[in-house]
Amino acid sequence: MIEVDNLSKTFKIYHHRKGFLGSFVNLFSRKHRVIRAVDSVSFTVQRGEIIGYLGPNGAGKSTTIKMLTGILVPSSGNVTVNGYIPHRQRKENAKHIGVVFGQRSHLWFDLPVQESFELLQHIYRIPQAQYRDNVEMFDELLNLGDFFQTPVRQLSLGQRMRADIAAALLHNPDVLFLDEPTIGLDVVAKARIREFIQKINAEREVTVVLTTHDLDDVEKLCKRVILIDNARLCFDGKLATLRRLLSTERLLTVDYAEVYTDINIPDTHVTFQEGTRVQYRFSPEEISTADLIGAILQKFKIVDISVAEPDIEELIKTVYEDNLTLERKLAKSIPPDTQVN
């Protein structure tokens, strides 16, 4: 469905001079620096998959999406979506994809939602029956009726996002690109949008490429994630695998009965100590949880004890902070599904 092969994008950032004379000089001056926004990224997405395309700000997520949707022309490498090359067959590609940018609406600001939809029907030449069925279905799932006659500029963020997602699906696209679809929404609105995406994916086999900062989105929607950092792909595989790879470290929190001075236990690091509460970080490869608890009980009196896996948000943060660690781990033990292609 989507094939990305060795895709790169570099930007030229021009040096701008200010003022009238400056803008005149800008016309002729070619002073610039080159920024690599996406660097040799390759992956394949099958029909019906939901992919989480993750990375910190500025990693190159949106630039990749923009190349897949035909907004940007790649500097090198190949992309096909539905067999179309997005930047060469932009219009053909556009007929078969739906795009939603969380930061910005694709609808007409001063038109009521309904008229925006009718305009889209006209633009995409959607047959009346299909249009009617889709609006009916989206209304049922997203309650569009509440604000169908309201101008887009007056919608709340949650309403706007619902309208935008429905609008992107009116022409029955095969692929849906969602760039931060839940950004700024409250918990209820997020849940509703996730449910909708799941349903559309299941019932219509729509392939979904999702970029997000919200790891709940990822956990609820994506079986597979692609991590990109510093313009490069650093992980492509099952969410569970990523978690297993990274969650070799655990946290053990103990409430001691009294304040001890020498609280160090071999093979662990104390991550914080606050009165009687102490947190240890340890790797089960070096010391098993049972042995650690045993060692603690031998030396000290405790009130309470708990073990936790770091949550995925923290895990991904550590990946970004120390990309090499992940690469090393991947090199050491590559489970079959990290090679998915």
Added chain:
Amino acid sequence: MHHLSLYFHFVKLRIRSQMEYRLSFLFELFAQASISVMDFFMIALLFNRFKQLAGWSLWEVGFLYGIVGICFAIAEMVGRGFDVFQRNVVRGGFDTMLVRPLGTFYQVFAHEFLLRRVGRIAQAVVVLLIANSQLTIAWSFAKVGYLLVTLMSGICFFIGLFVIGATSCFWTVQSIEIINIFTNGGVFMGSYPFSIYRWWFRHFFTFVIPLACVNYFPSLFLLGKVESSGVSLIGVQLAPFAGFLFLGITMLFWRWGVLRYQSTGH
């Protein structure tokens, strides 16, 4: 056919949203027309003092003024999308256009329609009609046809200027104001006979930015001043096509620019 009906759909929506505040719309319409009446009044004052300008009477200049005014106002009305394109690019609106199954040039063109330019158009038409009533032009079908082609060509010419300004946004994001020298400045320049300008200036605005071809030369022909001007008749007759050619070239420039679009922000 689809494109045409879709265009009218867009225009209808645009007009409706501009009519939403009817009073403010009417007021602006009136203000526009009266400002431009003052505009021509200045020229008339000048002639009150000097009677003639390089062999052109007031009403002959009024004819020039009317043609360039109509062309520019219509170009502003229909080509508004290119005029305000910079704003659209900064907001990321061009990204939206790129994910739709329509050509970019078409979408930018259909995106805006500035109805209140009707006031400006009306004023220019009135000046042209009064000028015509004061002059003795032997109108024939051929001349009426020639005038219509000239007006079309002039509209294309000014839209072409807007397209150049819009295309420059792909590099600078802040659009270059320089293009206004040619649009607003062009209207001002075109309101006077070109023979009063220096030769390099005349040549620049004939062969590079063909303003003279869509206004001055056609007026020479329609006012029967070709012989006294020393310009070749065939050249004057073919001059209006420069406007179409100009728009064609700027469309190629546009297409070339779109491929270099870098998008903004996220």
